[in-house]
Amino acid sequence: xxxxxxxxxxxxxxxxxxxxxxxxxxxxxxxxxxxxxxxxxxxxxxxxxxxxxxxxxxxxxxxxxxxxxxxxxxxxxxxxxxxxxxxxxx
Numbered sequence: 001x002x003x004x005x006x007x008x009x010x011x012x013x014x015x016x017x018x019x020x021x022x023x024x025x026x027x028x029x030x031x032x033x034x035x036x037x038x039x040x041x042x043x044x045x046x047x048x049x050x051x052x053x054x055x056x057x058x059x060x061x062x063x064x065x066x067x068x069x070x071x072x073x074x075x076x077x078x079x080x081x082x083x084x085x086x087x088x089x090x
Contacts, residue, residue, distance in 0.1 A: 019045065020071045022062045030081045031062070038074040040066035 022031065035042050044060040064074055 016067070017065060018068045018071055019043075020064045020075060021045075022064060024061075026062075026078065026082070027085075030078055030085075031064075033081070034064070034074040034077050037077060038066070039070045040064045040074045 031042055034040065041064070043063050043065045045063045046058045047061045049059065064071055066074070
C-alpha cells in the first residue's frame, strides 16, 4: 500500500489506538474525506531524523490515528482515491 507501516504504541497492544504515517503530498481533501468516512483522526507527530537531532525545532508529520481496522479501511480509501486522481494524467 501507499502509506507507511503501522507504528507501534502501548495502546496498540491493548487494541486501542494506532498511528499511520501519511506520505508527503497527499491532498488534504482526500485526508478530510477519509477522516469523515472512517473513525480516524488527522493529527501531527514529531519526527526524529538525524539531520535535526541537535536542533531545537523538531519537524512534524501528519498521521492518521484510530483503531487498526478503521486505519486499514482509511488507507485503502486513500490509496484508491489517489489512483483515481492519477488516472486523469494518462
